[in-house]
Amino acid sequence: MTVDATSTTEGAPGDRRPVRYPEPALAARAARVLRDNDTGAVITAAPRLYPHMWSWDAAFISIGLARLDVQRAISELQTLFRAQWRNGMVPHIVFTENDAYFPGPDRWGTEVAHDGPQHVRTSGICQPPVHAIAVQRVLEIGRRSSAADRADAERFARDIWPSLYAWHRWLVEYRTPGSSGLIAIVHGWESGMDNSPRWDVPYAAVQPGAGLPPYVRKDVRIVGDPSERPSDREYDRYLWLIEEMRRAGYDQRKIVRNSSFLVGDVFVTALFAVACDVLVELGKEFGQAPEEIADLQEWADNARAAVAGSCHSVSGMARDRDLRANRWLDTQTVAGFSPLLCGGAPDEVQLKLLSLLDSDRWCGHPELLAPVPPSVSPMRPGFNPRQYWRGPQWPVVVWLFSWAFERRGWHERARKLRDGGVKLTEDGSFGEYYEPFTGEPLGSTDQSWTAAVVLDWLCSD
Ligand code: 2M8
Numbered sequence: 001m002t003v004d005a006t007s008t009t010e011g012a013p014g015d016r017r018p019v020r021y022p023e024p025a026l027a028a029r030a031a032r033v034l035r036d037n038d039t040g041a042v043i044t045a046a047p048r049l050y051p052h053m054w055s056w057d058a059a060f061i062s063i064g065l066a067r068l069d070v071q072r073a074i075s076e077l078q079t080l081f082r083a084q085w086r087n088g089m090v091p092h093i094v095f096t097e098n099d100a101y102f103p104g105p106d107r108w109g110t111e112v113a114h115d116g117p118q119h120v121r122t123s124g125i126c127q128p129p130v131h132a133i134a135v136q137r138v139l140e141i142g143r144r145s146s147a148a149d150r151a152d153a154e155r156f157a158r159d160i161w162p163s164l165y166a167w168h169r170w171l172v173e174y175r176t177p178g179s180s181g182l183i184a185i186v187h188g189w190e191s192g193m194d195n196s197p198r199w200d201v202p203y204a205a206v207q208p209g210a211g212l213p214p215y216v217r218k219d220v221r222i223v224g225d226p227s228e229r230p231s232d233r234e235y236d237r238y239l240w241l242i243e244e245m246r247r248a249g250y251d252q253r254k255i256v257r258n259s260s261f262l263v264g265d266v267f268v269t270a271l272f273a274v275a276c277d278v279l280v281e282l283g284k285e286f287g288q289a290p291e292e293i294a295d296l297q298e299w300a301d302n303a304r305a306a307v308a309g310s311c312h313s314v315s316g317m318a319r320d321r322d323l324r325a326n327r328w329l330d331t332q333t334v335a336g337f338s339p340l341l342c343g344g345a346p347d348e349v350q351l352k353l354l355s356l357l358d359s360d361r362w363c364g365h366p367e368l369l370a371p372v373p374p375s376v377s378p379m380r381p382g383f384n385p386r387q388y389w390r391g392p393q394w395p396v397v398v399w400l401f402s403w404a405f406e407r408r409g410w411h412e413r414a415r416k417l418r419d420g421g422v423k424l425t426e427d428g429s430f431g432e433y434y435e436p437f438t439g440e441p442l443g444s445t446d447q448s449w450t451a452a453v454v455l456d457w458l459c460s461d
Contacts (some may be wrong), residue, residue, distance in 0.1 A: 064452025
């Protein structure tokens with residue numbers, strides 16, 4: 001679709017928010033956010049709060065970019081994968097020269113790692129493996145574009161496949177300890193849902209040591225209301241985990257053996273399962289090695305079984321597992337719906353989850369501005385409509401569910417989520433996250449991944 005560059009606003013009587021953009025104008029604004037956040041080398045996750053490239057943000061950004069410029073979408077993913085570690089890990093941040101974010105490259109100190117890239121500075125952890133999904137989406141969009149875009153997108157999908165395979169192999173080799181089969185994270189940041197109540201119990205066991213070097217946060221100076229961000233106590237733990245990893249020389253085996261935080265993440269595992277499915281499809285199409293395709297099939301099956309095996313016998317909700325304390329984590333959050341992303345749960349569990357998702361405890365809550373899942377159910381104790389990953393709605397999470405539902409053939413459900421996502425974001429601010437009752441944008445505005453998924457929704461048939 002050609003995006004109209006002129007934007008007009010339109011108020012709607014009775015709206016909880018004063019401004020509402022009609023879809024073409026919203027698409028034009030989203031395109032502008034992506035262009036404005038482009039440094040020429042990367043599209044930063046957000047202009048002030050996140051002035052670097054984040055791993056899963058880059059994947060979503062490439063999907064939105066493909067609607068504007070297939071070549072630019074390809075180069076964004078290529079930039080991310082040029083920073084892939086030699087062991088296969090795709091790092092969670094690829095740093096630009098900007099020093100407005102903490103913790104920056106000096107604090108991570110990944111130069112001590114044997115496997116890090118030489119030409120660029122990165123963090124030393126990873127983020128959810130949604131990249132294969134992005135590559136397939138860019139390919140689909142490229143194929144519907146010009147002959148040149150089609151050829152470029154096909155060449156790109158074929159050429160990047162081995163790097164995606166290496167990334168998935170890394171997750172299996174280093175991050176599936178224990179018998180649950182869940183992919184383990186060693187820092188809450190690896191989940192993408194930084195201070196979700198999912199991590200409260202395992203974080204309580206992280207005791208920052210006396211050797212934690214002093215630091216000054218920058219995020220709270222940028223976000224208008226610091227109480228929307230994680231607390232200083234939480235940051236001490238985040239920083240302590242980095243310190244542990246740095247001292248371990250970013251040696252994955254040592255980290256998994258010793259770090260104070262080791263949790264089987266059910267949401268990451270579900271995304272991994274479905275991303276493996278996507279890689280199998282791409283691998284077959286582009287004639288990749290049959291034994292590698294077979295690996296991916298096996299990894300997808302194992303991951304799906306692990307997600308299904310985590311479901312609570314009464315609620316049906318999928319659960320994370322604290323691998324240090326060896327127990328299930330029963331905190332109910334949007335991650336509990338993970339089996340709906342990847343399939344594999346028994347029919348009765350799936351039906352239970354779907355009806356829970358529709359109920360007034362989640363999308364059917366009568367006071368939600370838009371009927372899309374909040375990060376935590378508004379009916380749960382501890383729900384906070386303004387605090388980071390503890391209640392607000394995230395458009396990218398909505399995109400993932402709408403994408404997965406479409407893929408599973410649940411077109412009506414996918415459409416409802418898409419429409420809800422557009423309604424949530426039609427104020428044109430492209431918030432990082434949204435207060436679910438008022439629709440107030442929170443955190444950063446002009447957040448690239450929000451603009452990107454909105455663009456994808458608006459340009460979809
Ligand atoms: C948030 O995470 C970063 C740390 O990685 C932060 O709070 O400083 C999360 O929402 C994460 O999922 C996201 O990728 C990142 C950039 O948008 O911000």
